[in-house]
Amino acid sequence: MMLKGEHLFVTGGAAGIGEAIILGAVKEGAKVSFVDIDDAKANALVDKLSKEGYQIQFEHADVSKFETFKAGYDKLVSKFGPVTMAVSNAGRNSYADAVEYAEEEWNDFFALDLKSTWYLAKLCLPEMRKAKYGSIVNISSIHGRMSRPNFFPYSAAKHGIVGMTRNLALDEGKYGIRVNSVSPGTTATPLLKKYMESFPDEKAHALSVAPNARFGSPEEIANVILFALSKDASFVTGADLMVDGGLHARYA
């Protein structure tokens, strides 16, 4: 029960890695609140886990818009109390040509993939500072360190998360708040499935370059996130924890 007594808040918790984080966290004893835009999936997850006796709640919120994000967050806190741990996990892909990309698309994408990580910090830090305790994990990606052709501007957002994480770690350390990023490699999520459907050649390539010839499972990523959140990682802050089966050690 690594997270007993904690209140964990997750953005984008209805599917994929977010869902795996929640499934792991409740088993480790945490109360969990999450936001998402997929109400059907989110409600199904809440129903399932509530029936199993876990403390779990959901609010619909678009984390790329601060006012709606805050409204959802405040509602959740009013029921479960101050957030002690948070995971910024919401995000999507964006693959574009730098010339054809429209400014509106850029703004929408960065609001979700990068700015929402700041929004989450803005919302949860006041209580964490007061408590002199807290742990935040921001989900970046292997694209936070390196990239492949045609990933503009995804890499920029993911690199940005690593940079913001470092600064938040320096700034909040004096309050005993730890901030880390976790960077998954190729992970068998719904997002990946959709991507592989759009780019069929990528699947064979991705498997051929994976050092252990397989993709990660959402649960394997979630295990690292839960560890980074927990007190077992009490001297880990400002770190980027790669979980990619060794892919980032390889060129081409």
Next chain:
Amino acid sequence: MKLAGEHIFVAGGAVGVGAAIVTDAAAQGAKVSFIDIDVSAGEKLAAGLSSNGSKVAFIKADVANFTELAAAYKELVSKHGDVTGVVNNTGAVIKADPVTMTDKEWDDFFAVDMKPVWLTAKLALPAMRKAKKGSIVNICSIQTRLTHPGYFPASASKLAVLGLTRNLALDEGKYEIRVNAVSPGYISTESTKAFLKGEAGGEDRINAIQPLGRMGMPSEVAKVVTFLLSDKSTYVSGSEWAVDGGLGARLS
């Protein structure tokens, strides 16, 4: 008991971070073997943990001498069975000038700080490949990314260990053997304290630059190492995880 059923071999386990790793691995249910050149500390640690019911074996061996290392390894395997996890924690502190450093000093340093990563892999990999399971953790340092004037061979050695880590991860991934590096920052060990005593106000100076306001405890490094040895980190390989309280995120 995240290491139940495992046999963990630690090179350099008698004091400091190594002793904390031996202690935590035993607490997590592993059989533990370790070697060191410090006989009295090694025997004392093994006796203490064994009296608490843990299966811990110690043999004096110098990693710089392959014949001695191989003999000790063989004896420990005959006692506890095939090794499923290896931790390389041997090393030396070296401050050197490239002009006055002698050839022998260079060789002696790399023989304990870098080469054992290969030598223990040479010994452990055959059984791990057969079992299609294994985890190797190499203790590196914040010096893989940042350094300090006057430590030129130390940075070379630590980056070489990281390079070995990456390549072993790629090469052994097909056997589901994972190889990772853990890079501590300032850890409050006896040797760190002795080192800082040489400078008036040294410990205060170091604490003042720590984002968390303090140095790490050996047990805080050990928790990350035992996580990487465990089945909770099955998709983590080729990674370097910093355990430095955020120091690596900071410009001096």
